[in-house]
Amino acid sequence: MFLNVLIFCASFIPVLFAAPVTHSKAGVFHGRHLPEFDQDLYLGIKYAPKPVRFSPATLVGDAPTTDFNASSYGLDCTGYGSDTNTLVTGGWTKMGEDCLHLNIVKPKTNETGLPILLWIYGGGWQQGATSDPRYNLSYIVQQSAEMNKHMIGISINYRMAAFGFINGAAVKASGTQNLGLRDQRLALQWVNRHISSFGGDPSKVTIWGESAGAYSVGDHLNAYHGDSQGLFRAAILESGNSVGAPLNATYWYQPMYDNLTASVGCSHAANTLQCLRDVPYEKIAPYGNQGLEWFHVLDGDIITQPGQTALRNGNFAKVPVIIGTNTDEGFGVNGVNTNAQALEQLTHSKRWNLTHAQAERILELYPDDPTLGAPYGWGNRTWPQNGLQYKRYTGIATDLTMYAPRRLMAEEFSRFAGLVYSYRWDAPKFNNTPSNIGVNHFSEIPFVFGNTEQQITPLGNSTENLRLSRLVMRMWVSFAHGLDPNGHAVSDTVVWPKYKDSVSNFVFRADRSYIEADTDRMEGVAYINTLVR
Template identity: 75%
Template sequence: MGQLTLYLLWSCLATAPSASPVTHSKAGIFHGRYLPGFDQDVYLGIKYAPKPVRFSSAILTKNAPETNFNVTQYGVDCMGYGSDENILVAGGWTELGEDCLHLNIVKPRTDLSGLPVLLWIYGGGWQQGATSDPRYNMSYIVRQSAAINKPVIGVSVNYRMAAFGFLNSIQVATNGTQNIGLLDQRLALQWVNKHISSFGGNPSKVTIWGESAGAYSVGDHINAYGGNNDGLFRAAIMESGGAVGAPLNGTDWYQRMYDNLTASVGCADAEETLECLRSVPYETIAPYGYQGLEWFHTLDGRFIREWGQTSLTTGAFAKMPIILGTNTDEGFGVDGVNTDTDAIKQLMYSKRWNLNEMEARRLLELYPNNPALGEPYGWGNRTWPQYGLQYKRFCSIATDLAMFAPRRLLAEEMSKYEPVYSYRWDAPKFNNTPTTIGINHFSEIPFVFGNTEQQITPLGNGTENLGLSTLVMRMWVSFAYDLDPNGHGVSGIASWPQYRQNSSNFVFRTDESYIEVDDDRAEGVAYINSLVR
């Protein structure tokens, strides 16, 4: 076989539909993977930052235009636990977990350039999560974008979590390294801004998208630096979270957690406790660094300069079109609330609320102990005394504090400047059973990712579930594509109005979705939104 024949054969194989994709950029030469079942090119585990110094801000990966990178597998999860086959260390913790700042790119195989970008930030209480989680597989939603001729590029990012991303104390504040998990996300956005055009994306058409702690992160990026987003994104989607809600506790709150961590790993008596924590082997510190769902974002005077309510009511946020919403029964209550005294104690001293006694008592007045009015909603007078005699009452208060009231405040304030599309999710996450109460937190995730194959939160193959999943995925990509969720191409669906037109929500249901006026619990929500938390 002659050289010309070999060359022609190689050329045909290299350009065949099944050929592995290669992208040349200033960041390097990336060798990805082709997914024939989706007709997509994927680039997995792209490092946007080298391994950072523990409890320090990361730096952007240096350009390496001539360096080849194999990006066909997900990178290491930031949890750094040895159960993953890539980091198997006898089932224990591995320091590879600190070298986890990767992002993934999923794109339809198309010759088009300038595609909008839909960038996912996972939730998990800033405590857990990973882009490799099959529940967050972006291939399904990217496939829907191609199906309605509005192709988008999907991007998902890893970031440091728990103590490794959100440590705070007097020592940390002095060092200026609070909120480094959020700064990791910001660095990933900067990488996308610099390099996504090489993959066919448009850096001026990025929509950031998250759920729960991911949605709070999106809200933080909207409020960050007084509302200066440096052109890193033009729109946002926030599911069950936003720019207000999770406590922005100061160093006093976190000092106890910091002191417990130093004591647990033998650094309490060190002259420089932060430096001591940096020198402790990862497998020693990791089990303590991931304990408890208490690692929240914090006021740092730089990235997060002020309370979320202050940012919103003074206009100190980045103005842009947004989609945001909550699930009917988010379920952010506390078990064991039996009396008014129990409720007041939780509202005053819980890590989530931190209200004073006057505020707590006023909330009890606004949310009477009437089971018919409580959450989960729509269950009448049914109660669950095993969870507390005031379970439904406290769930209503807690959910409105954490989710529902902040969602309304953001919709009201943002809609003064830009289009806002607000929703309420009213479909169970899968095959509701007597042990699953209401439409709770995370219920929408199987639908918006549409993964019918994975088993953790299965969507199933029922016609109604699949139909709703198709609708919400197409709404999300339509919004990312042209900033309007109504270009989804599904017939028989009510038009989703902008919030400023009539203060309404689009209600997602498996039987028939509809539009409702956004006036539930108006007095209680208004009072919550008058508080600075």
């Protein structure tokens, strides 16, 4: 039995804190008390046993009399690497396939029926972990306690790269696509079944993610023709949406599958997929990424139609949402110098896959004028080392990837559901440098998690940064608690209107946040939103 843990306070005087214990149908969980936040943590709770590789996981069975140590994180699911020597040097000792677990952060309170804010990490569906200290939920849960709007924070692990999103003809035939999304759905089912034992309300779950995590949230909004199955009542999407990456890219995935089979000696097997299942983990793990990207696909089950189609037809869960992007999201598009290269990128990039006519139209709508391109707000300044048409193509990439789908989702959710709040994040990373300029992808993460640890996600000692962090955390808490981000009790803050009442964005800035009309790049964005990808 795990009766207590020894904690040392700042003065190095040993103090005994009673370890929290929760009895549930899933088991008896012995957690860990965090005195500096006055929170109880339950870490590394398995929601599924170790799955058969490249197969759907199953919900863990009930074990109401079994004791579980829930005082530390479990294995991470990042089961691949670019350096195979990490397997030899022990760099993967905390990674593996038995990694489907979740973590619960609960404020110390006698209240029950607490709302849930459930985090799904990003990382391109290729990397990420709940144990990443940048995703420490203690700070935002602490804000909920200070606001007297107590909530529970949950983070979930899921399989990634080939282990979570493998695809190809053999995978399609076996019906085992989108395994990472299925993992996430299974975690939501565990929460729905068991969170009341921890003082939570299963009917008050807000799913929340950034980047691939936000795209995952979008997939759950569209899943099963919009049937939430009672697993969530609201959603927050940071730098991601319900449109996402290309869904039909057979030309993309089959070569990756073939490369994977060749890398581990399965190319000539009678059943290549079974061969991949039988290969020792240490042999296959280094090749899980294949140097490319495994994404979600149309599988006829979870995802039955492209995101644009689901939005236009109203085939999504009609729940309140917060959705937004950062000002300059067009990452990874360096090296474009000429119109010909821009056309080549747009028509041959696996990320865009546009026709020649579509690409030409986009170049007409986004002229090679540095004053119009991204990073925005820099006038004529250019970064030729990144490409002579860097600002033009970054602007195009920002809108194709994030900005246009965000507007489409805000419009269609407003039309069918009504309760939508849209934002633009315009506060740069604290460590902004000339080589990493602009309000780019991931810029908001240090703020929304409020982590003040200088070596992790430094907000610095800036009063403005800390005030903005407090504001956004409290808005997220207010939304999770009462479906309205305005109940944050932060003075001198403008009211955030619903998108259907005011077609606008809340602009988060460190100096002073404000409301702007959502009218930037109207013609280009409207055209992009006609392209079903």
